Amino acid sequence: MATTKAKAGLNNEGSPYRETNVSRTEASSPALSAGGAAPLSVANNSRTYSLDDFDTVATVGTGTFGRVFLVKDKKTRGFFALKAMKIPDVIRLKQEQHVHNEKEVLTEVNHPFLITLFWTHHDERFLYMLMDYVPGGELFSYLRSRGRFSNSTGIFYSAEIVCAIEYLHSKEIVYRDLKPENILLDGEGHIRLTDFGFAKKLSDRTWTLCGTPEYLAPEVIQSKGHGRAVDWWALGVLIFEMLAGYPPFFDDNPFGIYQKILAGKLEFPRHLDFYVKDLIKKFLVIDRARRLGNMKNGAEDVKKHRWFKSVDWEAVPNRRLKPPIIPKVSHEGDTSNFDTYPEDEWKKDTPVPPKDLEIFKNF
Known part of the structure; x- marks a missing residue:
């Protein structure tokens, strides 16, 4: 039995997907990421996306000021995780630097055991991060x-x-x-x-x-x-x-x-x-x-x-070790390994004034 854990939203630096003082079993799901495909970072991704390129399939994670959607690319029919964060809440919870850090780090990394960031965007209400969808769950x-x-x-x-x-x-x-x-x-x-x-x-x-x-x-x-x-x-x-x-x-x-x-x-x-x-x-x-x-x-x-001592370290990053648990995944866009969330009226937020948007102009 996993022990109940208190969450830290410490020193005004709570994570986008962390709640303060909730049990671990109730904690919101973090941003998600993909199965099997080789990572492709923002830096070497030539395609320019827009929000209109995607159909929303389901919510697969929620948090203090964010939500992660499973989305389907209308052109390629491929699946992605789209993390959307409410700008007013990011500012209120003083998370601006964390959001920028996350983008900076993910833009720089490219490794088979790390989530891949494909695209970032913002409008007058939300910050968006498009990542690969990892269907096996936490x-x-x-x-x-x-x-x-x-x-x-x-x-x-x-x-x-x-x-x-x-x-x-x-x-x-x-x-x-x-x-x-x-x-x-x-x-x-x-x-x-x-x-x-x-x-x-x-x-x-x-x-x-x-x-x-x-x-x-x-x-x-x-x-x-x-x-x-x-x-x-x-x-x-x-x-x-x-x-x-x-x-x-x-x-x-x-x-x-x-x-x-x-x-x-x-x-x-x-x-x-x-x-x-x-x-x-x-x-x-x-x-x-x-x-x-x-x-x-x-x-x-x-x-x-x-x-x-039994580990062949050359084989590990090449994904050649045999996984002990194979998730039940029926297709690329299978959401059965994640909790279900109500698709509520989450998007009805007022736009952010231009002076607040300045902070995210390079996002």
Whole structure:
């Protein structure tokens, strides 16, 4: 049983798809992304889209100020995820920088385990991001239905995530929002990281308090300035949650969670493999200078850990490992792996005044 999690809309920097203080099982779905197709980034996509190119099929995710639609391209009959964000709410919740960060990061990345951004646009009411649609649903749904994953299943997902984090860090990008809700499965069962609202290009360190309480590294809570090490801490939390069925630090309120994180006391369930316990301990080190993944050899140290001894690291980014879970997907536009949402009168919003639109003129 996955434990209820409080959500952080912290320091006015809540994510577009995060609610404050709702349980994880009720939390809104993040922006979605595609199955199988090779990623194509904005930078190398020659086609210019318009909203008229698409028919809306269904809503597949909702959040504080956004909604994700499954849309069908009228020309190619292909499916995409269209994330629409209400500009007045983005401004009210002081999310302008996060929205720009998300676009900047996604425009720069091109990797088989990351969502792909094809096009951005805005009108007088909404910001739009066109991304690939990933029909398999969230890893969180599979974890919740199974209770916990086997050791070998945990190794598969962790290996693909290690490659995704290594790639982001090679581009000086810190992801900052690793958790089961932000990991989608494509039609074949491989991962795609989604929801880059907290991702940031790092010149040095950053001080923003953002993320989900259970996954925050100590240096984020203590406002010491943080960098890439936070993603390795979050991977330690994620591996623990995948194999135990609950996160290592949890409480009824965020401040109780923070206290437990800073105390750093780990209690492992008895069934956990010896090597995975060792790996988790090396990720959940308070001193980030000694945290696995954040030392001189970076991700190479992670890959060489004994828990991953069965992994062919050359095969991982080529999607040659056999996925342990194959989602039930009947066709490219299948929405059955996502929750259903009422198609309400969401679009009836007043236009934003021109001075507010200035902030998004390059979006």
